[in-house]
Amino acid sequence: MALDGSIDWLPTPDLSSPTVFAAVLDAQRGGRFALAPEAPFTADRRYLPGTNVLETTFGTATGSVCVTDAFTLAGAQLAPSREVVRRVIGIAGEVPLRWVLEPRFSFGEARTRIEMRDGVPAASAGADALAVRSFDAGEPECSDGAISGRFVARAGSSSLLALSIAHQEPLVLPTRNELERRLDGTEQTWRRWADGRRYDGPWRDSVLRSVLALKLLVSAPTGAVAAAATTSLPEAIGGGRNWDYRYSWVRDSAFSIDALLELDCAEDAHAYFWWLMHASQLPHPRLNVLYKLDGGNRVPERELGLSGYRDSRPVRVGNAAAEQLQLDTYGELLQTAWLYVAGGHRLDGDFAKRLAEIADLVCELWRRPDAGIWEVRAEPEHNTQSKMMCWLALERACGLADRGAIPGKNAQRWRREQAAVRGCVEGSCGSEAQTSYVRSAGGEDLDASVLLGAVFGYSDADTHRMTTTIDAIRRELARGPLLSRYTGDDGLAGGEGAFVACSFWLAEALAHAGRIDEATELMEELLALANDVGLYAEQIDPETGAFLGNFPQGLSHLALIGAAYAVQQRSAS
Secondary structure, eight states, X not given: OOTTSEEOOEESSSTTSOEEXXXXXXXXXXXXXXXXXXXXXXXXXXXXXXXXXXXXXXXXXXXXXXEEEEEOOOTTSOOOXXXXXXXXXXXXXXXXXXXXXXXXXXXXXXOOEEXXXXXXXXXXXXXXXXXXXXXXXXXXXXXXXXXXXXXXXXXXXXEEEEEEEEESSOOOOOOXXXXXXXXXXXXXXHHHHHHTOXXXXXXXXXXXXXXXXXXXXXXXXXXXXXXXXXXOOOSSTTOSOOOBOOSEEGGGHHHHHHHHHHTTOHHHHHHHXXXXXXXXXXXXXXXXSEEOTTSOOOXXXXXXXXXXXXXXXXXXXXXXXXXXXXXXXXXXXXXXXXXXXXXXXXXXXXXXXHHHHHHHHHHHHTTSOBOTTTTXXXXXXXXXXXXXXXXXXXXXXXXXXXXXXXXXXXXXXXXXXXXXXXXXXXXXXXXXXXXXXXXXXTXXXXXXXGGHHHHHTSSOTTXXXXXXXXXXXXXXXXXXXXXXXXXXXXXXXXXXXXXXXXHHHHHHHHHHTTOHHHHHHXXXXXXXXXXXXXXXXXXXXXXXXXXXXXXXXXXXXXXHHHHHHHHHHHHHO
């Protein structure tokens, strides 16, 4: 919910579905659910401690109210499959409020029908429908394209609004007692879950908020973890670098499994790992860059007729990067399997065989140019980070074979090719002028993703070349505490902000290099850049601090968790 009390983004039935609210991308045609005082107001937000339940306090000249918002958790009782509850408590004085629901299904492309059903206002389009339950929140009124109401909150009053959402199923119309019970139960469930997270290191509140944000990106039916909750929030205002991130990237898998296991989220880690194993068998032995949350691998990219956030067009759904060759994904998948096995879990025979076959494929593919981790739309290159991750893929395959976790009949070949990969990186992917690893073989441009060589173990962070790489990246790519991703052309017009994950990767690399004071200072600066409820977008404008790109961005929060753990562990050693 925005600070003005409006829910401006809601896809249904899941994160990668078309929206019913998309005002963030088009204020006129997108749809929203607004709730706010009718007089000028101030607003302060927070998540209730240890939960994903949002609390907003509105203050006006005549009084104040508290609004609690949540996607409720159903529990054992009959409930809508998707439900948003908004509770309004009067704190002081009197505050006139107005709420307006403007449903616009399918990114505003579907014709929405609004009608009363048994005295309850409802909206529908095709297989999608929603109903509005209003208790002490004014008499709902239906007009052309909207449902609205007015009421006055007084000290001690309690009002309730709820959306019951259905997709290819009957609408459920809960009672007030059921809604109140589910809202309270949702808060308690989140708090119990958060209390079970195992982390006592520095910046606990930020780490806990990050894993709570990550939980919101998990698709409950499958266990897949989406990269972000939104599409087409721009990397530069008015620019065209607007992408759909509501899918699950193999790139994020190793970070996700590592964070989930470290924070004692074994059930989530198990579900995600097996979802990834099943999804990746469709194009086996090749990997897709990303998968739909249901495991599908077809996400054709198209443009919508929406005006875009602050006129940033085009607005895209789908992602053409799915068709790219990104060699780093093989390292991330084998790293994920390594972490899963190292965490005490077993691989079944079929998946173990497939992982060995993937290692065989890496032996054939690693010499090819690719689009790299950043999915650039220029000609493929021999990206340094991609080669490092191919080395990691073969290193982890050999380690899994040594443990007896996967068949090791081709392990000698894996070792030979692993040595050849390292020879390529060390011989062709460095710059004497920069005294560092560079973005691609034979070039002079820098790329912050090579910091992952230190994070994942391609190189110790305190070796001479990695140390000088860290320093070169800070010198050339840093703008204050924030890092740009790379220098050089990427085949796209326009610019972008600083990439949040890269900035936390730098803090982690500094920690691994034993430069704890520098890592700690950088972490403090980066944590101060979160928004008012502790969340991060993909990028930040280093001049203004404004968020850019999709939000909330899972990789930003995963990188925060990784950096916090690295500082904790290195400080203790």
